[in-house]
Amino acid sequence: MKATVEFRIYVGTYAKYNNGSIFGSWLDLSQYPGSEAFYQACSKLHKDESDPEFMFQDWEGMPDFLISESYLSPLCFQYLDIVSDMEQHRAEAFEIYCSQIARWSADGDLDEQLQNFDECYQGYYAESATDPQLEYAYEYVDQTGMLSDVSPTVQRYFDYEAFARDLFMDTYTQINGHVFFDY
Missing domain, CATH: 1.10.10.1190 (Antirestriction protein ArdA, domain 3)
Structure with missing residues (x-):
């Protein structure tokens, strides 16, 4: 059974949060071809701010090594493409491998991680x-x-x-x- 990967992020802003509001919206990363389109959607969502500082207040399906409150890894969309083609158990194993076993190189090469995973899983x-x-x-x-x-x-x-x-x-x-x- 193929993995049903849903990477969703609840995107707010620090300005709103600091003013007592958690206004934002859940964005499904599969709706965007890459980081640029995702950040454009974030900007459109928070167009009431001139220079919004995005705050990722919650996320689903996202491995923690790809995201934090104020950071989204440039590898996120490549990772999503890779695991969406995997069987469910294999996608789970790849997340475990990437977050708990792999030693990441300085350039964070996800293709290299996939090759290493294939060799050791x-x-x-x-x-x-x-x-x-x-x-x-x-x-x-x-x-x-x-x-x-x-x-x-x-x-x-x-x-x-x-x-x-x-x-x-x-x-x-x-x-x-x-x-x-x-x-």
Whole structure:
């Protein structure tokens, strides 16, 4: 299922807020082709001020690393384009990756982050009632053929829980059911 990405920002101004008003409006970023069009809509919304200082009072669907009260990342629209083409779990994983795992370069290259994400994202392992780390360990053993040359009698004694614990000590990270390879 494709991600239903709705990036919305409630845009007010500092002048209005400082005068006791939270007047503003929710703006859906998918309605704008880029930052310039978005800021033009913000200016039109607050045309009663000669030089409005926009205040992003609330937002929905926006990862916190792209926005703050007075800042909207130039990468925001590129990020929206990328995640709108992803499946829901993958879009969630990409947000986790960008906000909690990735080390951002000085130029903030989102294409580079996507490439790195593709290399380290292993998948979503919280569909069943089992522990995501244990579920991943079973799949890992199966896909690598790790026990294929071992007799079924010996295979029964393999400790998947200990193996999962070891995998996630320093090789993999699991956040909200999403598994990432630590590189």
